[in-house]
Amino acid sequence: MKIPAASSPSRTNTILAIVWPVLAVLCCAALWAVTILRADGDAERARLLLLKEADTYAQAYEQYVTRSIAQMDQITMQLKHSWEHGQRQTLLEDMRADGMFTDHAFVAVSIVGPDGKVRSSTRRNGLPDKLLDAAFFVQHRDSNSSALRVDIAPGGFDATREVVLFTRRLDRADEEFDGIVVMAVDAAYFTSFVGQSTLGADGLLAMADTAGRFWIEQAGDETGRPGGPRVLEQRSLAARAGGPRLVVGEGFVDGVARAMGWRDSAVYPVVAMVALSQRDGSAAAQAYWEESRDRAVAGSVALALMAGLASLLSLRAASRAREHEAVRLAYRTATESANDGFYMAAPVRDRKGQIVDFRIVDCNERGASFYGMTRGDLVGRAVSTMDRGASGDEIVATYRMAMSTGFFEEDRRMPVDTRLAFAWGRRRLVRVGDGLAVTLQDISERKKYETEMERLANQDSLTGLRNRSWLLNHVPTLLDAAAREGGLALLFVDLDEFKQVNDTHGHAVGDGLLVAAARRLGALMRPGDEIVRFGGDEFVVLMRPARDEFQVAAVAERIVAAFARPFALGEGLQASVGASIGIAMFPRDGADAGTLIRHADIAMYAAKHEGKGQHRFYDETLSGGIQKRARLKQELLDAIAGKQFVLHYQPRVDPVSKRLLSMEALLRWRHPEHGMVAPGEFIPFAEASGLIVPIGDIVIEQACAQLAAWRRQGARLVPVSINVSACQFERGGIAGRIAAALEHHGVPAALLEVEITESAMMDHREDILAELAALRALGVKLHIDDFGTGYSSLSQLRTLRMDVLKVDRAFTAELDGGGEGRVFFEAIVSMAHALGMAVVAEGVETAAQLQVLRELGCNEVQGYFISRPLGADDIAGRYLALPVEAEACA
Numbered sequence: 001m002k003i004p005a006a007s008s009p010s011r012t013n014t015i016l017a018i019v020w021p022v023l024a025v026l027c028c029a030a031l032w033a034v035t036i037l038r039a040d041g042d043a044e045r046a047r048l049l050l051l052k053e054a055d056t057y058a059q060a061y062e063q064y065v066t067r068s069i070a071q072m073d074q075i076t077m078q079l080k081h082s083w084e085h086g087q088r089q090t091l092l093e094d095m096r097a098d099g100m101f102t103d104h105a106f107v108a109v110s111i112v113g114p115d116g117k118v119r120s121s122t123r124r125n126g127l128p129d130k131l132l133d134a135a136f137f138v139q140h141r142d143s144n145s146s147a148l149r150v151d152i153a154p155g156g157f158d159a160t161r162e163v164v165l166f167t168r169r170l171d172r173a174d175e176e177f178d179g180i181v182v183m184a185v186d187a188a189y190f191t192s193f194v195g196q197s198t199l200g201a202d203g204l205l206a207m208a209d210t211a212g213r214f215w216i217e218q219a220g221d222e223t224g225r226p227g228g229p230r231v232l233e234q235r236s237l238a239a240r241a242g243g244p245r246l247v248v249g250e251g252f253v254d255g256v257a258r259a260m261g262w263r264d265s266a267v268y269p270v271v272a273m274v275a276l277s278q279r280d281g282s283a284a285a286q287a288y289w290e291e292s293r294d295r296a297v298a299g300s301v302a303l304a305l306m307a308g309l310a311s312l313l314s315l316r317a318a319s320r321a322r323e324h325e326a327v328r329l330a331y332r333t334a335t336e337s338a339n340d341g342f343y344m345a346a347p348v349r350d351r352k353g354q355i356v357d358f359r360i361v362d363c364n365e366r367g368a369s370f371y372g373m374t375r376g377d378l379v380g381r382a383v384s385t386m387d388r389g390a391s392g393d394e395i396v397a398t399y400r401m402a403m404s405t406g407f408f409e410e411d412r413r414m415p416v417d418t419r420l421a422f423a424w425g426r427r428r429l430v431r432v433g434d435g436l437a438v439t440l441q442d443i444s445e446r447k448k449y450e451t452e453m454e455r456l457a458n459q460d461s462l463t464g465l466r467n468r469s470w471l472l473n474h475v476p477t478l479l480d481a482a483a484r485e486g487g488l489a490l491l492f493v494d495l496d497e498f499k500q501v502n503d504t505h506g507h508a509v510g511d512g513l514l515v516a517a518a519r520r521l522g523a524l525m526r527p528g529d530e531i532v533r534f535g536g537d538e539f540v541v542l543m544r545p546a547r548d549e550f551q552v553a554a555v556a557e558r559i560v561a562a563f564a565r566p567f568a569l570g571e572g573l574q575a576s577v578g579a580s581i582g583i584a585m586f587p588r589d590g591a592d593a594g595t596l597i598r599h600a601d602i603a604m605y606a607a608k609h610e611g612k613g614q615h616r617f618y619d620e621t622l623s624g625g626i627q628k629r630a631r632l633k634q635e636l637l638d639a640i641a642g643k644q645f646v647l648h649y650q651p652r653v654d655p656v657s658k659r660l661l662s663m664e665a666l667l668r669w670r671h672p673e674h675g676m677v678a679p680g681e682f683i684p685f686a687e688a689s690g691l692i693v694p695i696g697d698i699v700i701e702q703a704c705a706q707l708a709a710w711r712r713q714g715a716r717l718v719p720v721s722i723n724v725s726a727c728q729f730e731r732g733g734i735a736g737r738i739a740a741a742l743e744h745h746g747v748p749a750a751l752l753e754v755e756i757t758e759s760a761m762m763d764h765r766e767d768i769l770a771e772l773a774a775l776r777a778l779g780v781k782l783h784i785d786d787f788g789t790g791y792s793s794l795s796q797l798r799t800l801r802m803d804v805l806k807v808d809r810a811f812t813a814e815l816d817g818g819g820e821g822r823v824f825f826e827a828i829v830s831m832a833h834a835l836g837m838a839v840v841a842e843g844v845e846t847a848a849q850l851q852v853l854r855e856l857g858c859n860e861v862q863g864y865f866i867s868r869p870l871g872a873d874d875i876a877g878r879y880l881a882l883p884v885e886a887e888a889c890a
């Protein structure tokens with residue numbers, strides 16, 4: 001899937017920065033157009049409504065005026081009739097007295113005689129004296145029409161108010177002119193049609209005659225005063241034809257624009273006019289307009305602000321996008337030459353804003369080549385579809401995680417069928433803005449190297465088994481699993497006689513034996529078990545699951561049996577090594593690797609100690625022995641450092657003359673708490689622990705020092721033999737050390753002799769034989785100690801060229817009984833003599849034994865019957881002809 005690449009965000013934002021203000025201007029224009037058009041419509045509607053209203057008012061006003069005039073017409077008609085038929089001189093005075101014409105609107109109602117003089121009137125004074133010349137009087141006198149005449153009153157009727165005059169001609173019976181009826185009515189009576197609140201502040205009413213002469217006007221609250229200023233101009237009256245219309249500017253003295261309605265009375269020559277102020281009429285429209293305008297202004301300002309802000313934001317986004325692009329370009333340029341793949345990925349979101357995928361927006365050529373594509377192909381691609389081998393969801397999940405946490409790094413084995421051309425990749429994802437910068441590094445080589453290093457670090461190079469370091473690193477994990485799966489057994493397997501094979505036949509053969517042993521072990525184990533070469537000839541086997549001891553014991557037995565069979569070592573060589581196994585059970589015998597290994601080791605030592613070639617489960621009692629040994633070892637170390645070792649000497653004498661011939665140096669430990677400790681109690685441990693070497697050196701040193709001291713004291717010296725353990729020979733260098741000590745103390749080699757047990761020489765090992773030869777070369781005599789306890793034959797001893805044979809005291813003890821013991825001893829003596837060796841009988845405790853030995857021709861005797869081992873001073877005093885207090889060597 002290829003998602004079309006988005007156009008550059010910086011360009012989009014730059015365009016947006018221009019588009020926002022333009023959009024805002026367009027919106028403003030539309031807003032204003034609508035507002036103005038609506039206001040225009042409202043104004044027009046208001047104008048038409050105002051005109052209609054003015055016309056309606058005019059129509060109603062005309063009816064009102066016509067009705068009012070008709071009343072006056074009626075009244076004057078009645079007055080005319082009453083006067084003409086009654087000729088009562090006090091007609092009007094009487095009528096007023098009767099309550100008629102008392103209304104304030106009636107200024108005066110009068111009968112005027114043909115001479116122009118008032119004959120009867122509701123008002124006695126205050127009327128103009130001479131009406132003879134008045135236009136209305138002249139008109140009625142000169143015309144015999146009895147029709148009502150309506151006109152505005154000339155001056156003299158009422159100075160305070162405008163007055164409308166209604167006049168009618170009076171006739172005598174002969175139809176001669178008999179004066180007139182005059183009814184003066186307050187003009188306000190005709191304008192009290194509607195109040196100011198109805199007409200509005202600037203509304204006005206007016207009444208005129210059809211000739212266009214103005215009579216009355218009511219503007220605001222006032223009806224005009226006689227001769228007072230009018231609002232309506234004369235010329236406006238002239239232009240009444242054509243129905244209602246709007247008069248703006250001219251036509252009104254106050255310059256107020258008004259809508260005017262005209263109506264001619266259908267009965268009287270009167271015109272009724274209503275003018276309504278345009279301002280009052282369009283007040284609502286105006287208010288609405290003002291409100292709309294304010295809203296439009298507010299809207300425009302808001303739009304301008306929003307557009308400005310949006311434009312600003314777009315500009316900023318554009319500049320940021322430009323920066324991003326520059327950074328991306330710089331980064332890509334920088335990474336183009338690099339070996340790593342570099343990608344910029346942008347999230348693809350659904351409608352809810354959730355990230356559903358990522359799109360590659362940029363990458364370097366190297367990055368594209370990882371996927372077997374060109375940059376052009378890869379850019380625009382969805383991340384979920386980039387990699388055929390790996391699940392798209394998994395990768396998108398990784399990207400999503402990086403998006404939320406900001407950073408993600410992993411080393412990843414690339415799936416086999418992936419497009420990616422390498423096996424291991426290191427992916428680093430860093431969030432940059434709303435996207436990810438991804439680097440992909442081919443770390444296959446490094447991984448291969450690391451894996452190889454790890455393999456080497458965890459593998460024993462000789463046997464190919466896992467090694468000690470693997471064991472220590474992995475046992476914790478294995479124990480975790482074993483805790484769930486039902487336990488584990490740790491078998492510590494030690495080859496019993498490997499050292500001999502190695503020392504006798506050399507390392508190459510030893511190595512071959514280890515490889516064969518590993519293979520034999522491997523063949524015995526189940527696939528889930530682990531075999532580890534722990535070191536030297538030690539192997540560790542991990543069995544899991546291991547629930548019961550029977551099952552484990554059976555396996556251990558199989559191993560013991562397998563190792564009991566000899567190993568073929570090539571060139572016809574064979575060796576039986578055997579194996580001792582110590583077993584620790586998890587979790588019973590320890591919760592951690594260290595404890596389990598230690599306990600299995602302890603159990604293994606116990607197995608060895610109890611006779612080798614067997615297995616032993618760990619139990620707590622074993623640890624007690626271990627602790628004892630650890631304490632003993634420490635005490636021996638302290639003894640070495642604290643010079644707690646001393647030598648005692650036991651004489652060997654001629655059986656016949658009992659003359660001192662030689663002495664044996666026997667080691668004693670002057671223990672600070674336990675007193676004098678015999679060698680049997682610590683020599684075996686010293687041998688097992690290797691401490692016999694430094695202790696042996698002390699013996700050599702002290703023996704030589706003592707000989708030198710006795711020599712200085714002028715003693716009659718005899719040779720002193722020292723006991724040397726097999727271990728000391730195995731370590732090598734014993735001859736060199738003895739030579740150095742002899743030389744250091746200036747003791748002739750002939751004064752020192754070496755005792756070595758028969759069993760120590762049974763292996764005929766080359767290195768021990770070489771040491772013996774070196775000693776002999778020095779001039780040191782060699783004794784075979786405890787002869788008879790081992791299995792060496794006299795012929796073997798001959799090849800070793802030993803000087804003295806010390807027959808074990810068990811044979812000396814047999815001499816008492818006579819018979820077989822004596823025969824056996826006699827055979828040894830004769831054969832030894834035949835081989836050129838002297839014979840020493842050890843452990844001579846009785847006179848009878850001594851007697852037999854004398855008879856058998858034994859060369860020297862040693863034993864409690866002669867003397868117990870004695871301290872240096874004692875022996876010197878008794879045997880070396882030195883005073884007891886003489887200088888001794890500690």
Ligand code: C2E
Pocket residue numbers: 650665666667678679680683699722723724725755785786809842843844845862863864865869
């Ligand atoms: P060994 O070399 O056979 O020494 C003779 C042992 O027999 C000595 O025991 C001695 O006290 C004992 N003995 C001598 N005459 C009689 C007797 O008439 N009856 C009996 N029952 N015993 C007699 P000791 O001193 O306790 O030494 C025991 C063994 O310890 C020695 O046996 C020797 O193998 C070893 N040993 C002693 N000193 C040293 C030493 O400096 N180095 C080494 N490597 N081993 C030593």
Ligand code: MG
Pocket residue numbers: 664723755785
């Ligand atoms: Mg000895």
Ligand code: MG
Pocket residue numbers: 785786806808842
């Ligand atoms: Mg002995």
